[in-house]
Amino acid sequence: MEDLEIKKKITIMVAVMASVLFVALNQTIVGTALPMIVADIGGIHYFNWVFTAFMLASSVTAILVGKLSDIYGRKPFILAGLAIFTIGSLLNGTSDTIFQLIAYRTVQGFGGGMIMSTAFTAVGDLFPPRERGRWQGLMGASFGIASVFGPTMGGYIVDHFQWHWVFWIFLPFGVVAFFLIWRLFPQTAQSGKEPIDFAGAVLIAGTIIPLLLAFSWAGTDYAWTSPQIVGLFAISAMMLVFFIWVEGRATSPILPLHLFRNSVFTISNAVGFMMGLGMFGTIMYMPFFIQGVMGVSATQTGFIMMAMTLSNVTGSAISGHIMTATGRYKRLALAGLLVMFGGLGAAACLHVDVATWMVVVNMVVFGFGLGTCFPIFTLTVQNAVQHRLLGVATSSAQLFRQMGGTVGVAILGTIMNGLMGQKLHEITRLTEQLPERVEDQIGELTNPQVLMDHERLARIQQSIPEQTQGVFTQLIGELRDALGYALNGAFLAAACVLFVAFILTLFLKELELKTTNK
Template sequence: MEHLSHKRKLSIMFAIIAAMFFAAINQTLVSTAMPRIIAILGGMEYYTWVITIYMLTSTLATVLVGKLSDIYGRKPFILAGIVFFIIGAFLCGFSKDIIQLITYRGIQGVGAGIIMSSAFTAVGDLFAPRERGKWTGVMMAVFGFSSVIGPTLGGWLVDNLDWHWLFWIFLPLGIVALVMIVALFPKVERKASESIDYAGSLFLSLTIIPLLLGFSWAGTKYAWGSAQILGLFGSALLFAIIFIIVQMKAKSPVLPLSLFRNDIVTISNVVGFLMNAGMMGALIYLPFFVQGVEGISPTYSGYVTMPMSIAMVVLSAVTGRLVTKTGKYKRYAVIGMPIMIAGMLIMAYMDSIWMAVAAMVVFGTGLGIGMPIFSLATQNAVKPTELGVATASSQLFRNLGGTIGIAVMGTIMQSALVGNMKNAMESGSGFDVSKIDPETAKKLAPFQNPEMLLDQPRLQQLLDTMPANVQPILHNMIETLRSALASSLTTVFLAGTALVVLAFVLTLFLREIPLRTSNKMAEPETEASPSLETA
């Protein structure tokens, strides 16, 4: 599609951005409100599953669509992604319990994975790598803009309207995006010489599913050393071996192993995995600090995350233009990632809303500078015929990192919370309901669950109904819960920081090659020997 006129390219980009914004705003809209939704539906032990299932299905969709879109073109898959996302969002609004919500979020995840994979690959079809830097920044800015208005709007909606509207309010935008893609996106003929790798797709799916289930259930539903978890990890290993064998023999593999002989692709993907594991695993629990520890409503919780999004929007756009102007990209990753690390360290030790805001500004600055670089590096290092599958591999590793990171951080969170509550009881700083008469103790039972901290209206309502002589005990219980939750979050943020530090170290080994000025590439570019050149 590089041959299209500039005006036609802009029209197609507008349609792509509309589709991406539809998926992104629905995701950010829910993020701030999710603690309240979980408190209403119940099942805090399944909190991470609402996120994990979304990441699991989007991961599978991303990698499977990558190769298929190289064969059939991007248009049918972007359309299918929008349809899946609309259906999932519509059903989410009718959820009666946490299990239904998890199921319907899985459908949304399928749509999101297809949209994101196809959209980023389509940009690679439209623009040469040198010009792609600018558009990568624009697409990051779309995510940033949705992050600016999404959390705040989501918080306001859940405070003032029924929570179901969170999933329904932007459905008309999905219809608009669907119509725009149909009208503006060119159709690409199927590549007759390409075949579909059904066996590879099957065994890749059978590898990813037990792997992610194992990480999601380990330490929460089952012990890490339990037969169930070991069985899942063993199954993932077995299917991974079969998948590799199938890919070595496949005529047109769904995930060509030759991609990973390219050191740029391999390092970029591993960095993306580690970065997302640390970042997503930690940031998903930020609302727990704002709403649970500090007692801020979901509406104002969105204002806390807004500075991060604004910083990311501005810096990603600026970085994209600088990459296009200079043709250099590695330096921005080397600059941005230490800033991200600094932001996460502030999160680990924050003890006020203002420190949380400062953490968001610093983290968003680093994110805007460094995050767009690795997808660009991957796309620039492969042949145009491998653009879809290379982009899918990048998205796959990021999604795997995010999913595993959320699951592992959830385990760390739950384990730390149980330990902190136990320590509070043993040290005498907690509360001992055994010394209270049984009737009063029964009334106080809800206040022993940290989940209560996430539903401030209900908490205040219960406080108001309690007799005056019990109020001091209640306030002691609440403060103990908040202290235990705060300490647990510190552990989570530090664990996330450690992963991002490791990603930064690997970034230093990323080989930089010149950004091409067209989608035609010379083979020697990808075969050059590795170096530590930092631009």
């Protein structure tokens, strides 16, 4: 594929980016619409599984397909991924129960994992490392575009149409992407004769699934020291031991262990893991600060977060262009991580009375640093391995970044809850001054989640007698302070992780970006 005419390469990249955008838009549009969907079909207690099922299926599929695409080529898997994802989207729109929705989202996860794994690897097939930076940056921009328009479109659809169209509106997009890939994408099989490592596939799935479930449930559904969480960690550790033993003896391992002896591969994936923690931690918890501490509406929150997305797209495009032009990446990576660290460090200093423009600037800084780094560490992994292992290398980079996000959200949530608990006992003294007949409301006012629901907060205030309004105002003020204090601690922890990533990157060996895939 490297020897194709540039016009055909660009046409293929348009098809690949259309596939990535199809998946990304489906992901971002669902988040806004999900509360309305659950309100219609029920199952609020299983709400998180709609995301967890997709994450588990896509994570496991991506690493497995990475190896298989090295053997049999990218085209069969990106076509299969598009077909499965499109079918999953169609089925999601027909869901009558939360369990059907979870099952169909799992189907989507299998397809999404195939698409993401092969799409980013296809860039490596089409272009040598020296030219990939620009295209990796544009691929990252696809996620940015989806993050900008997806939530807005999701909200518009559920407000003006039936929620089913959230899943159906992009079905023609998937059909067009399938047709383009089928007609334009050449077959790139390496050999097709290597044996499939079924044992390794089962064991790596057995390692990843319990680990991600443990971090998804810990601190929310179960305590960190509960038998369920400890048991999941134990199962994951046991499976990892078996996986290492099997892979060391496999003829064609699903994840060759010798890759971890390559310092560039290992350091790049470790940094990617830490970046995932910082990225998903910020995306997950910054809206809590904006809505809960600052008291800004959900719509305004979307616009503030959009600043981060747009700067992310800009940073990704600039970073990719610089790498292609200069062939250098280490200083760029260090600069991006330092900017991310600065953005999160500043977030750790935000307070209740902070001006909105300061938060926007903060988001722009963090987003630009993230965008600068985003294409780099996939490229460094690809550049450090032989081309026959391109699929394995690319999917491993995606897996570590996604696992970092899952682990990070859980750990930062635990930090936030712990710090919040320290402050809540100081707030309970104020509730004693409120009338006993508002006992239910008092219980709500000791839960920081009430700060995110401004309409419910207004209803509670209206139900409290006028003579205690001053106490109510003081209580809400202290609750906002407590939530801000807890979130500051979570952001500071994430910033420390990014600083470790910066230090680790200092030891990253800067290999010359290859000018050919041969």
